[in-house]
Amino acid sequence: MYHGTDYYHINSLLSEEERLVQDSVRQFVEEQYLPFVAEYHQKSIFPKEMSLKLGAMGLLGVTVPEEYGGPGLSYTVYGLAMQELERGDSGLRSFASVQGSLVMYPIYKYGSEEQKKYWLPLLAKGEKIGCFGLTEADHGSDPGGMLTRAEKTAEGWLLNGSKMWITNGTLADVAVVWAKTEKGIRGFLVEKERKGFEARVIKGKFSLRASDTAELSFQDCLIPHENQLPGAIGLRAPLSCLNEARYGIAWGAMGAAMACYDEALQYAQSRIQFDKPIAAFQITQLKLVEMLTEITKGQLLNYQLGRMKDAGEARFYHVSMAKRNNVHQALQIARSARSILAANGITDEYQVIRHLLNLESVYTYEGTHDIHTLIIGQEITGISAFR
Amino acid sequence: MNIAVCVKQVPDTETKVKLTEDKKAVDESEINFILNPYDEFAVEEALQLKEKYDGEVTVISLGPDRISSAIRSALAMGADKAIHLQVDENPQDPNVVANALAAELKNGGYDLILLGKQAIDDDHTQVPSILGEKLGLPSVTVVIKLNIDGDKVVAEREIDGAHEIVECTLPAIISTQRGLNEPRYASLKGIMRAKKIQIEQKPAQLSDDQLNIIGFEYPPQKNPGKIVGDSADAVPELLRLLHEEAKVI
Numbered sequence: 137m138y139h140g141t142d143y144y145h146i147n148s149l150l151s152e153e154e155r156l157v158q159d160s161v162r163q164f165v166e167e168q169y170l171p172f173v174a175e176y177h178q179k180s181i182f183p184k185e186m187s188l189k190l191g192a193m194g195l196l197g198v199t200v201p202e203e204y205g206g207p208g209l210s211y212t213v214y215g216l217a218m219q220e221l222e223r224g225d226s227g228l229r230s231f232a233s234v235q236g237s238l239v240m241y242p243i244y245k246y247g248s249e250e251q252k253k254y255w256l257p258l259l260a261k262g263e264k265i266g267c268f269g270l271t272e273a274d275h276g277s278d279p280g281g282m283l284t285r286a287e288k289t290a291e292g293w294l295l296n297g298s299k300m301w302i303t304n305g306t307l308a309d310v311a312v313v314w315a316k317t318e319k320g321i322r323g324f325l326v327e328k329e330r331k332g333f334e335a336r337v338i339k340g341k342f343s344l345r346a347s348d349t350a351e352l353s354f355q356d357c358l359i360p361h362e363n364q365l366p367g368a369i370g371l372r373a374p375l376s377c378l379n380e381a382r383y384g385i386a387w388g389a390m391g392a393a394m395a396c397y398d399e400a401l402q403y404a405q406s407r408i409q410f411d412k413p414i415a416a417f418q419i420t421q422l423k424l425v426e427m428l429t430e431i432t433k434g435q436l437l438n439y440q441l442g443r444m445k446d447a448g449e450a451r452f453y454h455v456s457m458a459k460r461n462n463v464h465q466a467l468q469i470a471r472s473a474r475s476i477l478a479a480n481g482i483t484d485e486y487q488v489i490r491h492l493l494n495l496e497s498v499y500t501y502e503g504t505h506d507i508h509t510l511i512i513g514q515e516i517t518g519i520s521a522f523r
Numbered sequence: 524m525n526i527a528v529c530v531k532q533v534p535d536t537e538t539k540v541k542l543t544e545d546k547k548a549v550d551e552s553e554i555n556f557i558l559n560p561y562d563e564f565a566v567e568e569a570l571q572l573k574e575k576y577d578g579e580v581t582v583i584s585l586g587p588d589r590i591s592s593a594i595r596s597a598l599a600m601g602a603d604k605a606i607h608l609q610v611d612e613n614p615q616d617p618n619v620v621a622n623a624l625a626a627e628l629k630n631g632g633y634d635l636i637l638l639g640k641q642a643i644d645d646d647h648t649q650v651p652s653i654l655g656e657k658l659g660l661p662s663v664t665v666v667i668k669l670n671i672d673g674d675k676v677v678a679e680r681e682i683d684g685a686h687e688i689v690e691c692t693l694p695a696i697i698s699t700q701r702g703l704n705e706p707r708y709a710s711l712k713g714i715m716r717a718k719k720i721q722i723e724q725k726p727a728q729l730s731d732d733q734l735n736i737i738g739f740e741y742p743p744q745k746n747p748g749k750i751v752g753d754s755a756d757a758v759p760e761l762l763r764l765l766h767e768e769a770k771v772i
Contacts, residue, residue: 137537139555152592153718156599160709194711207711217711 138166138223141394143432146439150212157213161220164193169224174484176346180339182231184265184307191262195221195232197240204244205257212442215387219438222388223395226494227347229388234303235259237380239266242312242323245376246367251325255310267308267335269299269352270374276301277507277522279314280371284354286315286324292361293317293324295332295354301501305335305350312365313354314374323368324359332357343497346490379452382502383445386458389498390434392491393466397427399487400473403480414476423472430465437461453515460508467495524578524671526569527631528602529624529638529650530562532586532593536643546738558593561639563600563706564699568669569637570601571704576671579603581631585623585727586613598717599709605720608727615645616734621653623727629658633694634674640665640698651698661691664698 140162147155168189176183190196198214200206214236222229240259243251258264275281284297295315302311311326311333326333332355341349365373401424404415414420437458444450470492474481481488499505507522514520534540534554541550558566569580582597584590585608594605608627614620628636636658641648648664655662661676667686668679674693679686681700709717751757751764765772 137535152595153714156592156595156709156714156717157711160599160711160714164708192710193708194713198711202712207715209711209715213711 138162138395138398140223141397141428141431142435143428144436146432146435149439150216154210154213154216157209158216158220161193161195161217162223164189165220165224165228169228173225173228173346173490176227177225177484177490178345180341180345182227182304182307182346182348186228186231187235187262187265187307189262190232190235191260194260195236196262197236197244197256197260200236200240200244200256200260204252205260206240210442211383211445212439214384215438215442218384219387219391219394221391223391225346225490226388226392226498227344229384229391230303230344230347233381233384233388234268235262235266237384238268238377239310239312241380242268242365242368242373242377243325246323246365246373247325248362248366250362251365255325264309265304265307267302267304267311267350267352268374268377269302269305269311269313270378271299271301273298273300273351277504279374280321282314282316282321284313284315286317286322288317288361289358292358293364295324295326295357295359297354299352301338302335302350302352303344304348305352306337307348308335311335311352312377313352320369321371321374323365323373325363325365326354326357326359330357330359343493345493375452378502379455382459383441383450383455385498385502386434386441386455386462387438389459389462389466389495390431390438392495392498393427393431393434393462393469396466396470396473396488396491397424397431400424400427400476403477403486420476423476427469427472430469434458434462434465453512456503456508456511459503460505460512463495463498464505467492467499470495524572524576524634525632526572526578526580526635526637527628527633528562528565528569528580528582528597529628529636529654530566530582530584530593530597531559531639531642531644532556532584532590533559533642533644536560540741542739542741546740547736549739556589556593558596559639559642559644561641561643561699561701562597563639564701564703565637565639565697566597566600566602567704567706568697568699569635570707572635572671573601578634581606581633583608583624583627585610585620587611591722594722595714595717596709598720598722599714600707601713603720605722607722607724609724610727610729614729614732615736616732617645617647617649618653618734619730619732621650621657622730624650625654625657626728627725628654635671635693636660636696638696638698640700651696655696658696660694660696662696662698663689663691665700666697667700667702669697669703 194207197206201208287294313324313326334353335350338349407414441458473488510521535557543550580602582602582605663678666678667681670677676691678689751761
């Protein structure tokens with residue numbers, strides 16, 4: 137059985153409850169997800185029944201308070217849970233990230249009491265699924281340029297436009313959609329039954345295949361006035377949601393990296409060439425040592441970021457550093473692990489190629505690697521390179 | 524229904540056992556401890572019965588300080604209360620363990636006592652039966668199916684090559700076997716709920732140990748296997764080796 141990677145005894149910094157969460161989610165992924173992931177990947181599906189299972193575990197909206205159906209736990213617990221989910225697959229973690237950080241978080245933070253009371257318990261249980269529509273085909277890193285419009289009419293808000301690369305898009309019962317109004321960017325809840333709303337699956341993906349990725353379109357889609365998120369004013373609102381999700385990604389990426397390292401180490405110890413295990417070769421040892429060192433550094437970043445976030449001290453540029461570093465390193469680790477497994481590393485008998493392909497997406501979603509570089513650059517120099 | 528579940532903390536199933544230098548004990552320094560897997564079936568069964576009939580589930584465990592994490596695991600699954608019978612180190616004699624548990628159980632007014640069929644560390648498989656004697660209660664072991672209706676118990680036991688169906692009345696002791704149920708995962712809410720439960724600590728009432736462990740030995744090293752081939756062509760060579768080298772045919 138898999139026991140994670142903990143070279144620097146970081147587990148000793150965790151509370152007993154935090155360790156129990158890590159162990160419980162680890163076992164859940166091991167038994168309920170990993171035996172089937174190759175099939176999900178091949179068929180390119182997200183198994184909808186996982187939504188209820190994740191909900192029963194309390195993994196959807198980890199930080200949402202109990203009065204709205206969430207477990208109301210710390211960001212460190214949330215991070216550990218995301219780490220273990222992504223050790224399964226980035227698609228599994230993405231589902232939970234979107235549901236928790238991009239759907240439940242904005243409803244909790246910016247929604248009306250009625251919206252919170254109705255949606256949050258259903259989303260926490262996984263009985264309803266949500267998605268988040270910000271990115272458009274021509275507006276990715278610069279979402280402020282979005283073309284989707286919401287026009288206020290006597291009957292309600294009239295939405296027109298389309299959104300691209302939307303995780304959970306075709307599975308979703310409700311979409312949190314960001315659109316430009318006369319007064320600037322606002323957020324709206326659009327139920328899947330609304331006339332004029334359509335979600336189409338994006339085909340041909342080589343990455344995040346075990347995840348539902350869609351294009352959303354809105355053609356004179358009329359929604360009631362009360363479907364607007366009253367507290368969400370301007371681009372700051374959707375960006376605050378992304379900041380929550382990125383925090384989870386920083387942890388998740390280390391989960392994927394740990395899975396790759398674990399597999400590469402085991403493989404290197406059992407694969408015999410020239411009458412000795414390939415782990416006996418200095419080049420293989422160097423690869424393993426570099427992987428483990430970067431994992432340990434990434435874990436320490438996550439641990440301290442989690443404690444800062446729980447203390448209310450983590451700013452978006454702190455999150456950028458962990459997301460940027462950890463995903464970049466995870467991608468390098470996946471490539472290095474793949475090279476240790478050589479030909480076996482390109483089949484779905486093993487995990488590494490799936491993680492490697494997934495991480496190529498994670499590298500550029502929720503803020504590309506380059507944009508996070510510029511966010512930190514702006515913070516330390518006081519000069520924005522992109523505005 | 525007032526249910527007690529006796530659980531034990533044991534080394535993880537994949538532990539590579541290391542002995543202390545004097546070979547008198549197992550070196551615990553690098554062991555990852557878990558809740559005994561057979562006890563998970565007992566906890567799950569207790570929770571299902573509680574969900575059906577209402578009541579309370581109390582976890583009772585005997586061991587040193589380190590066992591609190593196993594008790595927390597059982598609480599996180601959904602148990603209501605926990606009692607930790609404290610000892611400096613685990614007794615080696617199952618009779619001592621059963622005596623200490625019986626002393627605690629006899630005043631608890633429990634309708635049902637559940638526990639795993641064995642602990643996966645010392646594998647004595649004796650505590651459930653000894654408890655039955657000490658408490659004067661029916662003890663049904665290795666149960667894979669359990670039906671309780673009023674105070675009537677129908678339990679299906681796994682025996683060699685067959686299933687045996689046993690009837691008894693409550694209060695009773697049931698030891699649980701794989702197949703009885705699918706233990707639930709500790710949910711995040713359950714883990715945090717468990718955090719708020721105070722574990723009752725009390726010294727275990729220890730009787731005299733009548734079993735003395737003289738020492739441990741590692742099992743003899745086995746020679747690695749050999750793959751002769753993977754098609755029908757390899758059969759003659761396999762037969763020759765089995766006959767001439769292994770001398771088994």
